[in-house]
Amino acid sequence: MTKLDQYLEAATRENTRQSYQSAIRHFEVEWGGFLPSTADSVARYLADHAETLSLNTLRHRLAALAQWHIEQGFPDPTKAPVVRKALRGIQALHPAQERRATPLQLDQLDQVISWLDGTIAKAHEEHNRGAKLRHCRNRALLLLGFWRGFRGDELTRLRVEHVQAVPGEGMTCFFPQTKGDRTYQGTTFRAPALARLCPVEAYVEWIHVAQLDNGPVFRAIDRWGHVSDQGLNTDSLIPILRSLLTEAGIASAERYSGHSLRRGFANWATANGWDVKTLMEYVGWKDVQSALRYVEAADPFANYRLPSSKHKSVE
Structure with missing residues (x-):
């Protein structure tokens, strides 16, 4: 060549x-x-x-x-x-309604992370390095994917040498090229340090236990605890996510996909008062239509609906 x-x-x-x-x-x-x-x-x-x-x-x-x-x-x-x-x-x-991934809600994320914390502690006690590595990786994958609203391909392309993380302060993730970056300027995304469900702490722990100093952040791990030199394939993220949701007791795990983290964050941000412009700048969307596809529309009649349980009709 x-x-x-x-x-x-x-x-x-x-x-x-x-x-x-x-x-x-x-x-x-x-x-x-x-x-x-x-x-x-x-x-x-x-x-x-x-x-x-x-x-x-x-x-x-x-x-x-x-x-x-x-x-x-x-x-x-x-x-x-x-x-x-x-x-x-x-x-x-052949008109078809656009199928959208089910958003992962914050309480569901909390439930999965609680389950992962327990399995990490158990793997540590049993000296099961392979299990501990996988669970630490998955915890960092979920928390960073949610709080940064990353797509699956962004998570698999993220490299250790392009991440700067300071516990208690935050982290930056640099991509030499992103989907909307046609001029190859590179894009830097920032993630917050949080009191709970913190992506920074999860990332730092994963990098520490996996002993990574360069190359892909998220990698395959075999049953003996050997960490691959290659990054995860994007197609593997959906099975990983659905498996985690199932094991953590989340119903209908098959409805979730790689976009569920991104949609979940977008809905959380909207519910917490973020306007569309702020959300677009944070996630990296270039047009409003891209952002609106990820946000659930508010129900304007929510405060006026009849109770759904034990409601009796008037004869």
Whole structure:
């Protein structure tokens, strides 16, 4: 690979590159399409998958196809009128409500952390290094993910050398590139030190017991307590979260996903008087619509609703 190839590859985030490669593979190998493609072929591809793939997934496939054609020097067939018209028709005939992750509420976070504290103490007493490491990692993962409103890919990309943590004061987390950072300026996020459920203390303890001084913050741990050199895969976060919720006694753990921490924090912040501008600046959203997708709308009739239990109708 030449230096130019390295720079060109670095211009696209790894997650985006992998997902685009998967989309191209689906079009070319699984569906049997040819590249470069025609607009009619792309429109037929959309029609063939209109009932099995979500509208957002179809848009993602179009973005991947568009990038492939542009990078290879071919005309972009996805901008053709027939493709755009096909997509509008699919949206009209197959409307779907956006599915959103269930937010993790603060009392639920408290319940999970209490369970983790108990399991950490038990693992320490039993000299079970593997269990202690996993529980310390998961506690730091949950608390930092919640109080910073991080996405799953941000948690897995966070590196020790980019974190400055001072117990009792706070911590900063630097990312050389974030989702909205198209100019590669880098972004620094700050997390508070709290009296309870403190992300700073949880992070410091995890780094101490894992003996980490560089590389990914959150890593896989085998049954013997060996900490991997590689960071956790983003896809592993949902199983970790659901497993923790289940073991801590949280009902319907399958409804939660990697965005549950982010949505949970956004709802907590809104309930505690944060305005949208403050929330956007803290989390890193660039537009209002992104922020509003994570916030549960207030119920304007909450104070006027009838009691739900033992209410009898008037005859």
